[in-house]
Amino acid sequence: MSLLTVQDLSVAIGLLPLLDRVSFSLERGEVLGLVGESGSGKSLTAMALMGLLPLIGGRITSGRVSFDGIDLTRLPEAEYRTLRGQRIALISQNPMTSLDPILTVGAQIDQASRIHAGLSPKAARARSLDLMRQLRIPEAAAVHGHYPHQLSGGMKQRIVIAMALAGDPDLIIADEPTTALDVTIQAQIIQILCDLVAERGLALLLITHDMGVVAQACHRVSVLYAGRGAETGPVRDIFARPRHPYTKALIGCIPQEGQAPGSLVGIPGMVPAALAYPKGCRYHPRCAIAAPDCRTDVPTGSIVDASGAVAFCHHPLEAGHV
Ligand code: SF4
Numbered sequence: 001m002s003l004l005t006v007q008d009l010s011v012a013i014g015l016l017p018l019l020d021r022v023s024f025s026l027e028r029g030e031v032l033g034l035v036g037e038s039g040s041g042k043s044l045t046a047m048a049l050m051g052l053l054p055l056i057g058g059r060i061t062s063g064r065v066s067f068d069g070i071d072l073t074r075l076p077e078a079e080y081r082t083l084r085g086q087r088i089a090l091i092s093q094n095p096m097t098s099l100d101p102i103l104t105v106g107a108q109i110d111q112a113s114r115i116h117a118g119l120s121p122k123a124a125r126a127r128s129l130d131l132m133r134q135l136r137i138p139e140a141a142a143v144h145g146h147y148p149h150q151l152s153g154g155m156k157q158r159i160v161i162a163m164a165l166a167g168d169p170d171l172i173i174a175d176e177p178t179t180a181l182d183v184t185i186q187a188q189i190i191q192i193l194c195d196l197v198a199e200r201g202l203a204l205l206l207i208t209h210d211m212g213v214v215a216q217a218c219h220r221v222s223v224l225y226a227g228r229g230a231e232t233g234p235v236r237d238i239f240a241r242p243r244h245p246y247t248k249a250l251i252g253c254i255p256q257e258g259q260a261p262g263s264l265v266g267i268p269g270m271v272p273a274a275l276a277y278p279k280g281c282r283y284h285p286r287c288a289i290a291a292p293d294c295r296t297d298v299p300t301g302s303i304v305d306a307s308g309a310v311a312f313c314h315h316p317l318e319a320g321h322v
Helices: 042-050 077-086 105-117 121-134 140-144 153-165 183-200 211-217 235-240 245-252
Strands: 004-013 016-026 031-035 058-067 088-091 171-175 203-208 220-225 228-234 301-303 310-312
Touching: 004 042, 016 031, 016 042, 016 058, 031 042, 031 183, 031 211, 042 058, 042 088, 042 171, 042 203, 077 088, 077 105, 088 153, 105 121, 105 140, 105 153, 121 140, 121 153, 153 183, 171 183, 183 203, 183 211, 203 211, 211 235, 220 235, 220 245, 228 235, 228 245
Parallel strands: 016 228, 031 203, 031 220, 088 171, 171 203
Antiparallel strands: 004 016, 004 058, 220 228, 228 310, 301 310
């Protein structure tokens, strides 16, 4: 049984449907990339998994979310509160949204250990220092007494990761954890997260818009477009043989070594707003191979590769069409 199974998850905010039958699963010791442009529904999916939709007036309208056998769609808020932090932790894009500027970072990691692991103040401090060293924070004892504003962006994100680990979670959801960081620090943070998965056997749902990050870090990938699944499967196979035109376009956006500055071409057009989703395949206004049926019929998922990759496309690209 997968640690996390998301089956046909649909989400609405008010009366506006935003996520439409999204499915994926995640095993222990695995990194799954949830990828797409802004407006694809990635962060909304994270909020649904964390049980935080009510904060934005949202709700799950249909589908199933199972975490270690627990049906999260029916979990009372009091039980969800225990699950968050202890078994499922969230790392957000901007570390400053997770850190309190008037408390030392050490006090904040200590607090997470005390709340989620029930440790005494002394044991919590020892655990904080241990976590900080595991996350390769130099001079951990000194940094423990620093305030967030005294640390660099990369160091602050390591503190947030330490807080996420304080409850010894089984699943970490990292929502664009490196977007606010420069490229070198990005690579370090992604490597730290991958090492944690390998060493601790936890599962990581890595939400990103960057296929380069997916290539570096993930075992499998699930591509979203305008609130729907586009393609999902093992990273190696999807990068070698993308079958959905949107996946292929995203892969084409990865900067190549030696590429001239300014020569990178993005995907023409924009993700449609939820109030203006087109009929049929929502990607059809941007798709170079759209056919008449794409404008009228919603594509369903079908297995397109021996690896088990699934594409939601009426006319999946032939293998080798890269
Ligand atoms: S269903 Fe049609 S429009 Fe959509 S991605 Fe496939 S070919 Fe393009």
